[in-house]
Amino acid sequence: MSHLKNDTFLRALLRQPTEYTPVWLMRQAGRYLPEYCATRARAGSFLDLCKTPALATEVTLQPLARYDLDAAILFSDILTIPDAMGLGLYFAEGEGPKFERPLAEEWAIRDLKAPDPHDHLRYVLDAVSEIRRALDGSVPLIGFSGSPFTLACYMVEGEGSDSYTKLKTLMYSRPDLLHHILDVTTTAVTDYLNAQIECGAQAVMVFDSWGGMLSQAAYLEFSLPYMARIMAALKRENEGRTVPRIVFTKGGGLWLEDIARCGADAVGLDWTIDIGAARRRVGDQVALQGNLDPTILLTTPEAVAAESKRVLASFGHGHGHVFNLGHGISQFTPPDNVRVLVDTVHAESRQYHAD
Template sequence: MTSLTNDTFLRALLREPVDYTPVWMMRQAGRYLPEYRATRAKAGSFMDLCKNPELACEVTLQPLERFPLDAAILFSDILTVPDAMGLGLYFSEGEGPHFERPVRSEADVDRIGIPDPEGELKYVMDAVSTIRRELQGRVPLIGFSGSPWTLATYMVEGGGAKNFSQIKGMMFDRPDLLHRLLAKTADAVTVYLNAQIARGAQATMIFDTWGGALAPANYREFSLAYMQRVIAGLTREAEGRKVPVILFTKNGGQWLGDMANTGCDALGVDWTTDLADARRLVGDRVALQGNLDPCALYASPERIREEVARVLASYGQGPGHVFNLGHGITPDVNPEHAGAMVAAVHELSRAYHV
C-alpha cells in the first residue's frame, strides 16, 4: 500500500501533536456538489451508485478535488448491511429507504444471517480497494457502518421512523428478542468493518444516528453495549499503524463520558454540545470530532469564519481535535461556503498547535 503524504487526521485521532486541526465533512461526497449529482444521474439510482465501485470511487474523490480535506470517507450507505441480510431494501422518491421484509418476529430474527463481506457486500470492499488505489496516499480513507441499534431500528421499523413505535415496542415487550437481533447485527457490523480495514480503510466510524432517541438506561443497554461489542472485535492495527475508531451518537452529548469508556479512539460531537464541555467530560481518554452546526454553512463566508473560530476556541489548545460538522452537510449548501470553512480551519487552527 502507498504510504501517506498527509496523516494529520490519523495523528489527531490518536491525540498526537499536529501542525493544524485536520478537517473533513460528514456526507462530504453528496448532493451539494453538482459533480456528484451528475455522477448519480449516470449511475441511474442511489443504490446503483453505491454498488458500482468505480463510480463510488469517483464521488468519494470529488470533494478532495475541490477542497484540501484531510480525509476521504468511503461513499456507501449504512443500510448496505441489512440489505445484504435479504430484507429487500428499496427507495421511494421523496420518502427515503424502506424494507420489503421488516424484522418483527422470532422467525424473522432467526432467518437473517451475517452477510459475507466478500460475497453479498463485495461491491463495498471493491470500492474500498479502488479508492485506496486512486487516493495514492494523499489522505487517509475512513470506512464506516451504522451502529447495531441504528441498523436494527431501520430493520424493525421497515424504514425511517418518527416515534420508533415498532422497535421500542419490541424493546419494552420483548427485550430478549431485541438483544438477539442486536447481537447478530453487532457481529455483522464487526465482520463488515474488519473487511473494510483488510481492504485498506485506515480509520473507521460507527454512526449511531438514532441512539439519541433512547432514554439513558435504554441507551446504555441497547445501543452503547453493542457498539462496545463491535469495538472489542475490530482489527486495531494494519499496515504497521493503529486503525482509529470514531464513535458518533447524534444527540448523545449527555453520554460522552460513557462513550469514552468503550475503547474507541475518538467521539463525534454534534452541535448541541459545546466542545469545551465535551472535553471536560472525556478528559484525555479520547479525541473529539466536530462540531459546527451544518446550517452555519448557509451564512456568508465571513460569518462562517467567525463560527469556525468559535468552535476552535471552544476546544482550545493542544492535540486531539478533528474539525467537522455536527452532522452531515445539507444538500442545498453552496460548495464555496464549504470551501470557506475548510480554509478557515486550516488557517485559524495553527495558533492552537504551537
C-alpha cells in the first residue's frame, strides 16, 4: 500500500471513522490566487497551462502550500475529452470555452469515436504521475472528468449556454443520436478515469455540471444511467487501496435518492439543499460532499466561519462528510477567507467525530 501521511479524505468518502471532517474545494487552484495568475501568465494560455504537465503540477500544488487542505485535485479541464475527439477546443479572450467543430450533423455524430487516453490525453496522465511524485504522500490526489451528459452539452452547443436549446432539441427530436453521443462519451470517460487511476489518482469525481437543467424523466434517461455505467466500470483498487468515486450533479437535489443508488461512494451536493436533510434522505448508503455556498467567501471572515459551522452542525455527529463548496470557488474570493474556512472546518468538526 502506498503510504499516505493524511488519508482522512479517503476514509471519509468510504464512511470510515475520522478525527475531523476533511476539506477541499472545487476549483481550489484558480484565479483567486495571485500565484496561479502568475503561472497562467507564464504559460501563455489556459490550454497551454492544462497541456504542460510541469505547469499543471505547479498550480495543483499552489493551494496546498497556502492552506491545510486534505486533498489535491488534478488541474485540468472537463473538455479535454471532446478536444481529444477532434472537436477543436479553444478559449476566446474573456469568454468561456468553445469548439470549432460542434456536433451538428448526423454523420459527425455517427463518426464519433472514444479516444485512447494513453495516446490523445497523454499530457493529463503525465500530469497525474508528476503531481503524485510532487505530493510525496502528503495528501491524496483526486482525478476527474465531466459527465457524459455535460460533455454532450458542450459538444452539441459548441459552447456554454443558458438554455441548451440545441441539445434539448436534439434530445427530444432525435433521442437516438443523443444516446449515441452519450454511449461513446461514457466509454471515453471510463477509459480516461481508469487511466488516471493507473497513473496514481487516489479518488475520482464525475462533474455533472448541467444535469440539473433536465426534467426528471430526461435526467433519469440521459444523465444518471450513463454515470452509473461509469461507476460500475471503474477500477476499484489501486496500490492496495480502494479508490473512492464521487458524483456531483449541480441542481440534482430533487433526485438525491436515485443518485445515491448509482454506485458512487459519495454524492456531491450544491448549496440549495440542506446537508442534514440530504443525510436523512440517503441514510448510510453514501458519504456526502459539500455544500457551502461559494458566495459566502466574498463576505467577511466572521460570516465564513459562522456559515461553515452551520453546515457542520447540519450534517451533525458521525462520519462520511467531506466539506466542500456547493460549486467552484469564485475568482474574486479573498484568499484569507479560504484560510478561515479550512481552519474553521478542522477545528470545529472534531466535536462531531468524538465518541
